[in-house]
Structure formats: structure tokens, C-alpha cells
Amino acid sequence: MLTGRYLVLIEDDALMGNSILQRLELEGANITWVKQAVRGVAAVRTPRRPVDAVICDIRLPDGTGEEVFNAVSRSIAPPPFLFITGQGEIDQAVRLLRAGGADYMTKPFDMPAFLGRLALILRPDPSVGLPPQTGISPLARQVDALVAEFALHDRPVLIRGQRGLGKARIARRIHDLSDRRAAPFVTVNAFREGGAGDELGTALERVGDGTLFVNGVGRLGSRDQDRMMDALGDASFRLIASCGTRIDEKAEAGGFRTDALYALVANEIVVPPLSQRTEDAAWLAGQMFQSLNARRPAPMRGISELAMTAIRDHDWPGNGRELRSRLLRAMDVAAGEWIFPTDIFPELNEEDREVRSLSEVRAMAERRQIMKALDRTGGQVAEAARLLKVSRTTLWEKMQKLGL
Template identity: 40%
Template sequence: MQPDPARIGLVEDDPVMGGSIVQRLELEGWRVTWWQSGRDAISGIEGLSDSLDLVICDIRLPDISGEVVFSELANLPNSPPFLFVTGHGEIDQAVRLMRSGAVDFMTKPFAMEEFLRRIDAGRRTTHSQLRLKGYFLGESPAIQHAEDLLRRYAGHDLPVLITGETGSGKEVAARLLHEVSPRRAEPFIAVNCAAIPAELLESEIFGHEKGAFTGAQQRHLGYAERAGKGTLFLDEIGDMPMPLQAKLLRLIEAGSFNRVGGETCCTFRARVVSATHRDLSQRDRPSSFREDLYFRLAVLPVTIPPLRERHEDIAWLLDRFLENAASRSNTRIRGFSALAEEAALAYPWPGNVRELRNRVERAVALSTSEWIMPGDLFPERATKPGNAAFVPLADVRDAAERRQIERALDETGGQIAKAASLLAISRTTLWEKMTRLGLVDRVRSTS
């Protein structure tokens, strides 16, 4: 049986462009409903929100803006995804709409084949399709939201700024962004701005000519040039020296640079993706980071949440890193003991994903048993005889209760009565536990 054709809503006041889009989409087998004003679109979409797979909306409409249409319809319980069509002067507005939940935007004029690809990518995804899609960064809603954002950003050439605590997985996120982008076949060049001495960083990024300085015996191609048409990833961008920040700003705005000691202007064709654990937007106190550069880097921002805020990912990451570490070891490891898993879930992970990976690799290397025990993951706790394999019982109990309550709330859509029934406790008891564990914000207004 063939699947039902996609149903597309089009909000476009230009009769020529609108008619052309309708004709092409119908040739593709999609059903199209066309509105030529914002108010008509709001009235029409309210009655079709459950059945529309995507709304294509012009930002500039004769009565109200496309942003108003999107804002009013965003409150619908099953609001369809929006793809905006924008002029060059409206890119900032389109980016703001993406941050608010729009799936994509395209700038006029656009190639029809690329337009069709974006429509197909942005269409409403069913729950079963989401399961088939799979996620690369984790299983928690917080990290999957970040991954969804990265995938939406992938089709654009605008700079991306990835923020998050040290060890949270910013470079992994940057590599994912590159791999799902049209630039995947081009180089991914990573530069750690904090690891290279300040006096060498300019030469490493922009390259240098022979004789540019003492020791420059031949021409050296910098990271910006070696990135080609791929991705230039600038990690720990907040540690870049101020004089070099001005040159990076020129690189992004002009799309060109000069090698150190060179007069020939080189074209820069790569996409800039940067990352930092610092808050570069601090306006309440002096900062060593240029505000104009920050705004150019943070056109498309995404935050990677710390591991302590995504408990669902801990067991998933443990298994993933164990499989990787065990494949490189002669030791036969069957898995984590229940005590080790509970200890990991109760631990705050100040070093985030990097710390978890390091602890797993050390445990695999040092374990003398087929099962990894708490003392293998946390050997520093073995300071007193008899206490090595234990964490406070209250921490273990809280971690287990939190997991079960979160599962019940996810299963019931945040409805207290149904969740309490699943857990075989009263609503009052569930509410008290949720308050103590900081889960009250998971409740839906329908509960």
C-alpha cells in the first residue's frame, strides 16, 4: 500500500510565485492548500493543523507578517512545522524564527530542486519515523533537542556557535553537524584555540609565506586554507587573543584572508563552526571577547546540556563506551553490575561525557572480573576498607526513583493521575516525591 501523499500548506501573496510552487508540488504528488493572506492562513490552518505535514510561509505578507502567523499558530496542540521563504534583508528574522521552532528557511531566489529537498526534510515526522531515525548524541529529550537543532542547521552555510561545559561533547556535536551537512565529503578541520600558543595561533589558522618570520623556511598552509569547502571548527574560541579576533571577523565577513607575510588575498570557502565553555554574551561586565565577532559567530546557536541534566544518557553512554573500550582490550567484560550502574546514576559527573568515557576505559583496563563494579568506576572511594563498592543508600534510592518517575511521566505525557497508577502509588505520594526530586516542571496542564 502506498503512503498517503504529503499535505502542504502554502502562505504566499504573490500569484505568480504561489501558482508556480503549487503546480510543482502537485507534480510531485503532494496535496497543496494555498492562502494568499496571513489572516486567511491562520483561519485555515487552525482547522487543518492535524493533517498538514508542513507550512511554507512567506515572511512578508500583505496584511500581517509571517512571524505573526507562526506565533499565533504555535499555540495549537499539534502545530505543523513551518518553512519560511525570505528575502536577503529578512535573514535575521528568519534565524530568530528558527530559534523559536521553525524547521527551516530559504532565501529568494532559490533552486527548485533544493527547495523540494528542504520540504521533504522539514515535513512532520511521525513517532514511528522518529524511532527509525535514531539519534547519535544520546537518548534524553535535552540532547535530542540539541541534535534536532544541529540537523536543521546542517543545510545552511551560516556560522554555528556550540556552547556547553567542558567535556560535554561540543566537538562530537560539531562533527555530527558536518557529517549530516552537504559538506560531508569535504574536510573537517578542528583547531583548539586554547592549546596553541598565542604567538603561533595566527600562523596556524591563516598560514604563512616563506620568510615571513624567523624559521619560516617555506610556505605553510593554515587551517582556514586546508578546510577547503568543508568545515573549520574553532574549539575554545573564547580563548582567542583579541588581535586575532579582528582578523577572524574579517575572514567571516569578507570571505577572504592573507597568509602571514603575504600580499595575495586568499578566498575562504569553508563554514565556520565554533565552540566555547565561556559565556561570550556577557554584557554586564567587561569582556575580552569582541561583541561584533560574537554576533557573527552566534548566528545559529546550540547548547549542549551537561550530563547531570540528562540522566537518561548515562546508561546509554556507559554501554557505548564499554563496547568501544572492550573491543580494544583482551579482557572479557560482560557489562556493568547493577551496583555500578546505580553508582554512575547517582554521581554528578562534573567532567561530563569526557569523564564518563575516561572512567569506563580505566575500569575496562583494570577490572579483574567479568562485571564492572562501583570500585572499578570510582576507585577514589576505596579510601576506607569495606566501603569501596558502596555509595550512600539514599543516593541510590533517589536515582532509581527519579528514573522510574521520569519514565512514567514520559509514558503518560506528564499526567499525574496516570503516572501514579503506573507506579502503584497515590497522587499525593507521587507529588511529594516529584517535589523532592525537582520534577514538578514535568507535569502537563492536563493532569
């Protein structure tokens, strides 16, 4: 099952770490085992080969699994993280799912269950289980109309949006619908630690008359930007690039070539987050479920209406990546043939277990909104304060009080 896979294990407990290491090696995986958060960050950021998954304890002697995940996510697109957590750390694990973590296991666990969860997040094709179109909402239909329109010409395209929205899949759809579909589709991942220079050079040699997709174009250094634009000027390939929501600010600050940005935004697709199209979240959950369920030895009946309502009500800060992670876990832990709200949102069980004071509930709600605003603004406190309609000083005080 794991033959040839490269995994990073971050676990300080010798007994637990040895047990996991021995079983994973028995399954054919190659493992790097580190026992500290700081070494875990280094092992994932600068691996000796691409990392297929990270198994990370939440509580470490010099930090937390959350700090490891956040540190890695600031510089690269993180590999799938499977967190190991104690009973008292469920809230933190759920928060990590919302941020893009793949899954978590609660101690103690049996090894077959652990291996099953690991297998789910190690899917070789990240697009498996996702439908070809963006969604059923009017906003999603606008995206799909632009995909079809841009496939008819060869001009550069920019796909802009938050993480977890399938921007790479949209780029591939444009290529597959175009006259270049028989030519190579070559990807350059600018999120990779150390820059994309060597990868970009190799890609430019390989692409020929095909499509060059630069994932995270705003992270290219100035030399790589020059190289890309010089090649585009006299080459026959088609350029598609993706970025987050703040590339304009980077261009204004001199960190991204304005002529490159102008060339890209002339044909731009902005992918709205799932929080703006709740009907797509429910529809996408149904599509994912059908695909995943077909691969189960004992298929389930479906997602209950209560669960679908909970999916529509959730704001999905991790977008499709969070939805897929939660659904995979729900299908694994559901007690019967139907998926219910607490299977997808285990934090509901924690909330129902005790009656909290109004001040505690208010603090939890404020914490969630502040974290959402900071996530939406890329950690910019002043901009987050504007979204929350409070002063920057007030926001700082609340962040300190809430331990953010």
C-alpha cells in the first residue's frame, strides 16, 4: 500500500514513534523521523524528495503540530498532514482541518485504522473524486463560461483565488478544451522551497507547443519572472498562471513585474470562495461522496439532509480542500450507512458536551471571527480590523486577550 512513498514522521514519544516507524517501513514506505517541531519544519520544507504525507503529533517538546503546519504553509503548499492528537486537543485538530490539514487521529488508535486513514490522504491523483465543472451556482457558472471562452484562444490566462479552490484543475480544463490538448501540459510549482528556477528552466525545455502552468506565479523571484516573460515573447507555448488574492499589492510594491501582471489579467478568472456559494459546497460534497463511495468495499447510503444543511451553513475557510478532508474522515468514522452532521463536524460533539457561560461563548465567537478575518487578509491586522469594523488597537487588545 505504501511501497515507495516518502513520509515525514514528527513524533517525540519514542514508543509511539517506533511503533509507527516499524509498521510504515513494513508497508514499504521510506520514512524520515524527527522528534522536534523545528526539525519537522526543516524536514518538510527542504526534503530529500517530494513528501507524500506528514504524520505529526500535535504536542511536541518545542512547539505544536499547528505551529509546524503554519510554518510550512507560509513558504510552500504543504503536503497532506495527518495529525495525532489527545482527547483534550480536538478543537486544535479541527482548527487544523479548517486550515487545510488532511485528517487527524485521536490517541489511542489501532494501526489498521491509522493505515486506512493514511491511505485515504495518499491518493496519487489529487483531482480524483472532483467533478469537471466548478459548481452549480451562478458564480460557478461564470467561471465555467470563462474556461470555455479562454480555451478558444492562446493568450495568457490568470486564475486568481484562495487556496483549496482547484485552480490547477481549472488550468488543466482550459488546456484539455483547447487545440493544444494533445501537446504537453507542464506545471511549475512556485510554492516549492528554494524557488522555481531549475524547475522553470526544465519546464520551458519540455513544454514545446503545449501549455505552461505556473502555480503561484506571484511567488516567482525577479529573475524567474524575467525568464518567463522572455521565453513567452518568442516561444510557441501557452501560459496559464495562478495566484492568491494579493498579487496586485505585490506588483505595486515592486515585487512583481507590472507588464507580466497586465499580460495575465487581460484574461482573468477569479474563483469565488465557497463561503460565497453555499449551494456549491453541498453539490460538491455530493459529487465527492459518489466518487469516494464507489471505491468502498461496503458502500454507504448517502449524506443525510441534516448533514447537507450543516455543510451549507459552514463558511469553509479551507474551501474544497477542507470539504474533501472532512468528508473523507466522515466516511471513515460514520457509525451507520448515513453521514450525519457530527461525522463531518466532530467539534459539534465537543460543543454539546458542556454548557458554557455566555462570556466563554462570546470569547469563542470573537476568536473565530478574528481568525477568519486574519485568514482572509493574509494576517494583515489593519485590514482585518477594517473588516471587523473595529480599530486596530481594539483588535490588538482582543488578540492578546484571546491568545492569538
